[in-house]
């Protein structure tokens with residue numbers, strides 16, 4: 001190593017080219033060490049190497065304690081400042097008792113060349129040096145470990161993103177313009193999500209099992225992905241649950257707006273551009289596009305639909321296209337992906353779309369039970385018990401109110417508003433709902449007597465109910 005360094009330092013540059021070939025042979029003959037270099041830019045198009053990036057993260061994590069000269073950098077996509085070894089710095093580490101040296105180097109071309117991007121002229125690379133006796137251990141295990149750990153560190157440090165798809169008119173062939181993103185910073189988590197505790201635990205365990213299940217999925221020969229269907233009335237926490245899932249697993253979110261996707265092939269292109277460790281969501285799937293199976297439609301209706309689609313510029317994504325998106329051969333690329341559909345009307349969905357295996361888990365997000373109320377009270381008011389709790393428990397059993405509406409009551413409207421007045425507000429709303437329900441029932445019974453049927457069993461709330469439980473308006477508009 002010493003001879004090589006001497007050669008680099010003292011031999012005249014002009015003669016180095018000729019002499020290099022022979023001295024290299026000589027040096028390697030006596031030199032008992034092996035060197036492997038990992039360049040930052042590789043290939044003809046000089047793409048940034050994944051291996052270099054992984055090594056950079058690995059070294060930033062493992063060697064900053066020993067390196068004497070460090071470089072602080074804001075790495076694109078990373079949420080914090082990254083400290084790495086400075087140029088021409090060397091560190092040593094041990095792997096299974098083997099000494100390994102890592103050095104960080106850069107080449108700057110001597111002859112000036114014209115370029116619009118002067119920075120790209122600097123070529124950085126890491127050199128890994130070890131004794132040739134350990135060739136197998138290093139090439140077969142150590143490098144794998146470094147790359148794997150480096151990638152895991154990158155995932156841990158990365159800034160999480162919330163993506164949404166762009167209309168295809170703005171896609172460019174040579175750029176990733178299919179999705180645009182912002183930083184994902186939703187505060188939702190499972191601790192603050194109000195729902196039955198055992199159900200919540202089951203979902204959490206399911207998600208964690210999935211995220212650790214790489215070997216299992218390989219063993220059973222299934223692509224590493226899982227589908228969740230979240231259904232329930234508006235304001236029951238479906239979107240909040242998705243954010244909590246992403247925060248629990250540290251995944252990115254791809255919010256797919258189906259109405260802007262022109263056809264099945266565009267859908268496939270979008271899918272290919274998603275990365276692993278992500279949740280792909282399609283909200284309100286029943287309203288997004290017409291997803292009824294074409295084969296089931298009668299010919300007249302089918303023709304009418306086709307003409308409508310031709311005349312409008314709307315989405316031509318079909319049910320079979322979407323099924324392909326979820327579990328076609330392309331869906332396996334990337335792996336470690338969760339697909340979530342949300343809907344307010346689960347009955348409107350084609351059974352093929354939500355059968356087990358596609359949507360592996362169906363989760364009903366329901367009205368607020370007493371257990372969920374207690375969690376909201378703890379979150380919003382720091383309250384574990386109160387004399388009004390008994391009354392609220394009774395009223396919650398009788399009337400359906402969404403967690404969103406309960407949460408709204410529990411949020412103090414002014415600084416002077418205390419715990420008691422928030423709870424009283426909730427009691428008032430619940431009692432009002434109870435009264436309206438009674439009136440609605442009576443009215444329905446009277447109408448039923450006239451029409452010979454009863455509509456009170458439909459479970460729909462009256463329009464006045466909706467006014468109290470403010471989300472009702474949205475429920476109607478979503479149909």
Ligand SMILES: Nc1ncnc2c1ncn2[C@@H]1O[C@H](COP(=O)(O)OP(=O)(O)OP(=O)(O)O)[C@@H](O)[C@H]1O
Nearest residue numbers: 192193194233234235236237238239240403404407
């Ligand atoms: N289960 C819940 N736990 C805690 N907060 C909730 C819950 N459900 C609703 N909320 C509160 O209500 C607001 C609205 O909820 P969210 O948007 O998740 O409902 P949704 O089911 O997605 O409704 P929609 O069907 O209209 O999309 C949230 O911001 C959250 O503060």
Ligand SMILES: [Mg+2]
Nearest residue numbers: 238239240283
């Ligand atoms: Mg929602």
